[in-house]
Amino acid sequence: MSFAVFADGTANLPKSLLEGISLLPCDYTVDGQPQTYLGDVDSFDGHTFYEGLRNGKVVQTTLLNTHLFLSSFAPVLEKGLDIIYISMSSGISGTYNAARNAAQELMETYSGRFVHIVDSLGCGFGNGMLAIRAAELSRQDVDAREAASILDEEVPHTCQYFTVDDLNFLKRTGRVKGFTAKIGTFLNIKPILFGDKTGHIISCAKVRGRRKSIEGLVQKFEEKRVRSGEQKIFISHGDCLQDAEILAGLVREITPDVPITICQHEPFSGSHVGPGMLGLFFRGTER
Numbered sequence: 001m002s003f004a005v006f007a008d009g010t011a012n013l014p015k016s017l018l019e020g021i022s023l024l025p026c027d028y029t030v031d032g033q034p035q036t037y038l039g040d041v042d043s044f045d046g047h048t049f050y051e052g053l054r055n056g057k058v059v060q061t062t063l064l065n066t067h068l069f070l071s072s073f074a075p076v077l078e079k080g081l082d083i084i085y086i087s088m089s090s091g092i093s094g095t096y097n098a099a100r101n102a103a104q105e106l107m108e109t110y111s112g113r114f115v116h117i118v119d120s121l122g123c124g125f126g127n128g129m130l131a132i133r134a135a136e137l138s139r140q141d142v143d144a145r146e147a148a149s150i151l152d153e154e155v156p157h158t159c160q161y162f163t164v165d166d167l168n169f170l171k172r173t174g175r176v177k178g179f180t181a182k183i184g185t186f187l188n189i190k191p192i193l194f195g196d197k198t199g200h201i202i203s204c205a206k207v208r209g210r211r212k213s214i215e216g217l218v219q220k221f222e223e224k225r226v227r228s229g230e231q232k233i234f235i236s237h238g239d240c241l242q243d244a245e246i247l248a249g250l251v252r253e254i255t256p257d258v259p260i261t262i263c264q265h266e267p268f269s270g271s272h273v274g275p276g277m278l279g280l281f282f283r284g285t286e287r
Contacts, residue, residue: 003114003144004076005135006085008064008095009039011128012236012266020135024072026268028061037267046264050239050275053169059271064095069102073115077106082114082144084151086131088123088269091199116148118155121199123269125234125261125281126160132232159284161194161204161220163213165240165276192216197287214243217280218250224284231258231283236265238277247278 001020007013009026023039030052037044053059073083085103090096096119103115118134120127130151137147164170167189190213192205207216225231233251237244241262248260265277 001081001135001138002141003082003084003138003147005131005138006072006083007039007127007131008088009037009266010088010123010268011039011086011131012041012124012234012263013039013128013131014042014261014263015040017128017132017261020138021131022072024064024068026061026064026266028059028268028271030059031057035267039266041263041266044264044266046239046267046270049267049270053271054275059267061268061271063093063098066098066102066105069099070106073102073106074110077110077113077115080113082116084116084118084134084138084144084148086118086120086127086134086151088127089121089195089199090119091121091195092123092201092269114144114148116144118148118151119199120158121155121197121287122158122160122195122281124160124236124265124279125263126158126195129158129232129234129281129283130154154283156197156287157226157283157285158281159194159220159224159287160279160281161192161217162273162277162279163190163192163217164273164278165190165210165238166274167191169272169274190216192220194220194287210243214247214250214278217247217278218254221251221280221282222254224282224286225255226283226285231255233258233260234281235260235262236277236279236281237262238265238270238273238275240276240278243276243278247280251280 008024
């Protein structure tokens with residue numbers, strides 16, 4: 001590895017894709033009880049977590065703070081390695097700014113070392129995809145500064161579209177207004193959401209019914225997908241594996257030979273979108 005690659009638990013990566021990537025922990029509480037998610041999505045009991053949300057458990061998350069970055073990055077810099085950290089979107093968390101503050105302090109302390117924070121403008125596989133690419137570049141012996149430029153240019157092509165089953169979870173985090181959530185739930189309205197160019201979550205379509213929302217994700221894939229070069233497709237779900245498999249099947253009808261990774265959606269950002277969240281992540285021509 002020519003430089004060290006860091007991400008955190010929100011990257012949503014299974015162990016099979018973590019080669020060369022170090023994960024930082026994410027802290028949250030469930031009904032006031034502290035929990036730490038280390039990023040092991042393979043052993044994450046998504047059913048129990050999302051069933052708890054269905055039954056009224058309250059989850060609160062906290063940003064990754066500057067101290068965590070300082071204590072995690074310093075030993076690596078002391079070994080003479082540069083660092084690239086793939087952050088969740090600056091549009092949904094203060095984690096990016098905390099990481100940047102740490103990077104500036106560390107580069108002053110460790111003269112000649114380079115620490116770059118990539119604002120993924122996404123979450124889940126939206127930053128996990130970039131972490132995978134960063135590790136590939138490091139294994140190819142690409143210089144950290146050159147890799148940082150490549151990754152920043154890749155951000156606008158990292159597409160992430162998702163839908164939710166219950167608008168009330170978005171209401172709790174201020175993504176939709178209470179009246180909109182109430183009417184949307186009553187009318188069975190399902191939004192198609194995505195991370196825009198500033199990293200904020202916005203709606204790009206509204207459909208009625210779950211099946212239509214799944215088809216809406218496929219339509220976005222058809223519109224935005226890159227038709228040349230290597231493509232990887234990722235699907236995450238909030239305890240709705242059957243819907244994830246339906247989505248994967250529809251995507252395979254368009255690109256039958258492209259590998260698709262399906263995982264539970266991690267708990268940190270999963271608490272904000274709720275059970276029934278279904279996301280499609282891929283490389284596209286634009287967001």
